[in-house]
Amino acid sequence: MLDIRYIREHADRVQESAKNKGYNDVSIARLLDTDEQRRQLQQQVDELRTQRNEIASQMNGGKPAPELVEKGRSLKGKLAELESELHDVDADFQAQMDAVPNITLDDVPLGGEKDSVEVKEWGDKRQSAEDHLAFAAGRDWLDFERGAKVAGTKFYYIKGDLMLLENAIYQYALNLLISKGFTPMTVPHMVSGRVARGSGFAPKSDKESNEYFIDGGDVMLIGTAEAPLTGFHADEIIDEKNLPLLYAGYSPCYRKEAGAAGKFSRGLFRVHQFNKLEMYIFCTPEQSAQMHEKILSIEEEIWQNLGVPYHVVNIAAGDLGAPAAKKYDIEYWSPVDNQYRELTSCSNCTDFQARNLNIRVRRSDGSLQVLHTLNGTAVSLARSLVAIIENYQTDDGKLRVPEVLRPYLGNREEL
DSSP, rough: OOOOOHHHHHHHHHHHHHHHHTTTTOHHHHHHHHHHHHHHHHHHHHHHHHHHHHHHHTTTTTTHHHHHHHHHHHHHHHHHHHHHHHHHHHHHHHHHHHOOOOOTTSSSSOOOOGGEEEEEEESSOOOOOHHHHHHHTTOOOOHHHHHHHTTOOTTEEHHHHHHHHHHHHHHHHHHHHHHOOOOEOOOOOOOEHHHHHTOOOOOTTTTTOOOOEEETTTTEEOOOTTHHHHHTTTTTTEEEEGGGGEEEEEEEEEETTTTTTTOOOOGGGGEEEEEEEEEEEOGGGGHHHHHHHHHHHHHHHHHHHHHHHEEEEEEOOOOSSSOOOOEEEEEEEEEETEEEEEEEEEEEOTHHHHHHHHHHOOOOSEEEEEEEEEEEEEEEEHHHHHHHHHHHHHHTSOOOGGGGGGGGGGGGGBB
């Protein structure tokens, strides 16, 4: 959520940013009208409450005059009416505030997905390979048919050496993050509606929601560890000297993949459940741009060490989610499709998520300020397997093991 004071002072910028992100139903003019109505009603309610308290004090200690009783009764009725009106207006105001996306940073390109800008390219591109699904299924490493029989379409079993390879990728990435100062964590696999909405995920009523909600309760299965990591410090004040805080959260991720029609989704690339290691940072506003580059550099280090060619893309405004002010994607080179495919991302959410969940920093001078949050994928393990299978298969049907993973696989060079 944005600061309403910022919206009042920068209404045109907030409206333009919402439009650039594709939030065409957002009307800042209507929001500000509702805000003014809410403030006026609040002032009237406060005045009536003051009068009510004054009358109550006059009625203590003896029998009140009839006119005072009547005045109190009339005031009580007016106050109840105004409080009811204020409740409705405030609910409308909050709903409109929740719909306003974070503003984009100045260096975010305008346009939609095709307008995202490549900022870096790394590695030598292989030009052909066997599809990962055919390669893995042919070695009895991957079973979608039994996954569908047990849980439904796009569920799967990973078996044998491929399961060991998945674990090796995770162990390698986790050790790297620990060496970079990240605290490793496992996280709850469900979050409350407040934490989900505060993190920027769609509400239960949204038909395009990508999340699984639990019937009978205000709780959601996580689509990423970002949500429970955001909520970790909800309603807390963190001393400036303790920032930045760096966390590495490991979890399964559950996604409906709603709205994914037409997107590349073969095999492991787009599934309903997968494991992921997520980076998350709480920091001061002055640190967030640097922390964003830090997360990106770690993602690049992981894939350079794994030897998978990629490029980095600065995501255009129209392809950003509500919380992100800026996002980088790393896309790996697919020799099967001869194009880049999404692999990881990292986002600077500035103070948007933290304001939703009341997470603040206590400055050295004692003042309080909403802090900034950032997130980034270290490894999304299903897609990591796709990238490695496509780029490390040999002509004789083996899979070479990236050198950095060999210590986690008994120093095996091939699978």
